[in-house]
Amino acid sequence: MNCPICNNVNLIMSERQGIEIDYCPQCRRVWLDRGELDKIIERSVVVPTQKK
Secondary structure, eight states, X not given: OBOTTTSSSBOEEEEETTEEEEEOTTXXXXXXXXXXXXXXXXXXXXXXXXXX
16 A cells, blocks of 8 residues: 555555554654554553552
8 A cells, every 4th residue: 555645655564562553664654544543542541550
């Protein structure tokens, strides 16, 4: 798939912690498929522990 900004540059697919991330080596923008942003948000939420 080509970068939507650069048009003639192929995106590079990389996997980080089970999430596939596409990025452009020229403009360095990151592109996510449907649901990938939700996965990143879910993993970034820290559940506080209860103190006694």
